[in-house]
Amino acid sequence: EDQVTQSPEALRLQEGESSSLNCSYTVSGLRGLFWYRQDPGKGPEFLFTLYSAGEEKEKERLKATLTKKESFLHITAPKPEDSATYLCAVQFNQAGTALIFGKGTTLSVSS
Amino acid sequence: DAGVTQSPTHLIKTRGQQVTLRCSPKSGHDTVSWYQQALGQGPQFIFQYYEEEERQRGNFPDRFSGHQFPNYSSELNVNALLLGDSALYLCASSFWHRLAHGYTFGSGTRLTVV
Numbered sequence: 672e673d674q675v676t677q678s679p680e681a682l683r684l685q686e687g688e689s690s691s692l693n694c695s696y697t698v699s700g701l702r703g704l705f706w707y708r709q710d711p712g713k714g715p716e717f718l719f720t721l722y723s724a725g726e727e728k729e730k731e732r733l734k735a736t737l738t739k740k741e742s743f744l745h746i747t748a749p750k751p752e753d754s755a756t757y758l759c760a761v762q763f764n765q766a767g768t769a770l771i772f773g774k775g776t777t778l779s780v781s782s
Numbered sequence: 783d784a785g786v787t788q789s790p791t792h793l794i795k796t797r798g799q800q801v802t803l804r805c806s807p808k809s810g811h812d813t814v815s816w817y818q819q820a821l822g823q824g825p826q827f828i829f830q831y832y833e834e835e836e837r838q839r840g841n842f843p844d845r846f847s848g849h850q851f852p853n854y855s856s857e858l859n860v861n862a863l864l865l866g867d868s869a870l871y872l873c874a875s876s877f878w879h880r881l882a883h884g885y886t887f888g889s890g891t892r893l894t895v896v
Contacts, residue, residue, distance in 0.1 A: 772824030
């Protein structure tokens with residue numbers, strides 16, 4: 672059973688069409704939940720860290736929220752340059768300081 | 783301010799050979815972690831180094847080994863390469879005392895085993 676599950680696997684949006692990406696996790700003892708953006712052939716680029724349920728963080732058109740067992744990455748009025756794979760990762764007590772990643776959501780935004 | 787740098791960017795090796803990948807952490811960072819990312823998958827944790835010691839290891843065989851140098855740079859060695867070792871290998875750095883705040887990743891080394 673995967674410890675971190677992201678949905679959908681792929682998402683196609685029109686420019687300006689807002690949507691949300693989901694990350695759910697089964698682990699206990701969460702220390703932090705991380706969102707990264709990854710462009711093809713590149714390493715993940717840090718977006719946000721969330722630590723406790725109810726926490727929200729924003730950056731430009733992106734807003735991340737955290738509940739007890741899932742996180743959402745809301746994308747408002749996306750642009751073509753927002754096209755990328757968005758990765759969610761958790762850090763939890765039993766896994767020490769390692770990041771446990773989901774498989775990612777590949778977002779395509781067309782103009 | 784240089785971020786995490788990895789070399790080489792691409793590498794092709796034959797099954798059974800050995801390979802060494804290199805990583806220089808972001809300026810000031812003292813902790814280096816290595817991840818393997820297969821095509822279409824999320825990165826998987828291999829191991830983490832701090833103060834030249836392996837501090838934590840993921841579920842990878844002993845064929846995968848590493849080293850950290852006094853200047854905090856690191857190497858990942860893989861022996862007896864298998865076709866399944868083909869992947870993007872990512873290096874991530876951070877401060878040991880701020881590991882809960884996330885990591886900075888490099889662009890990776892694309893390893894192809896033929």
